[in-house]
Amino acid sequence: MTGMGAVSEYISTLAEPSRVRIDGLMKRAAAAVPDADEGMSYGMAALRYRGRPLVSVVTSKQGYTVYPFSPNVVAAVLADIEGFDSTKGGIRFSEDQPLPDSALDALVRGRREEIDAALTRG
Numbered sequence: 001m002t003g004m005g006a007v008s009e010y011i012s013t014l015a016e017p018s019r020v021r022i023d024g025l026m027k028r029a030a031a032a033v034p035d036a037d038e039g040m041s042y043g044m045a046a047l048r049y050r051g052r053p054l055v056s057v058v059t060s061k062q063g064y065t066v067y068p069f070s071p072n073v074v075a076a077v078l079a080d081i082e083g084f085d086s087t088k089g090g091i092r093f094s095e096d097q098p099l100p101d102s103a104l105d106a107l108v109r110g111r112r113e114e115i116d117a118a119l120t121r122g
Contacts, residue, residue: 005038010045017095018059025057025066028101029108041069052115055108063094066107073110077103 011023026047030036033049040046041053044067048054053069067090068074078086081103085092091107093099 006040006045007038007047014059018064021064021095021098022057022059025099025104026055028104029055032105032108033112042067049112049115050119052118054111054115063092064099065090065092066099066104068107068111070111070114073107073114076110077106080106 007026011019011026014022029047033047033054036047036049036054038045039048039053041048041056044056044058046053046056046067046069055069056067058065058067065087068077069089071088074086074089074091078084078091081091081100083097084099084103091099091103
């Protein structure tokens, strides 16, 4: 991630500890997919890969949610972690129960592979 893009701008608006938490997660995701760009997807600041949404992490009063923009990827990762609430498209977590790095890595890897497969087919 270079320069100021949608993700960087979103992070800059957050108060602590959300700023540190989301910044760390998004930097980890960007390091895993160095050719990802900052952009918007479904109204959220997100990393985009090959023109498609890769991952977003947002905060709310209830905590955080990571969205890999794929119910299949969410389901696959949820099978390997316990104690996390989810939506069809995301996994919720909190400061008291942070998302494990391995789960974020699996979300990003799974979504990247899904995008690559879709673009290879089509």
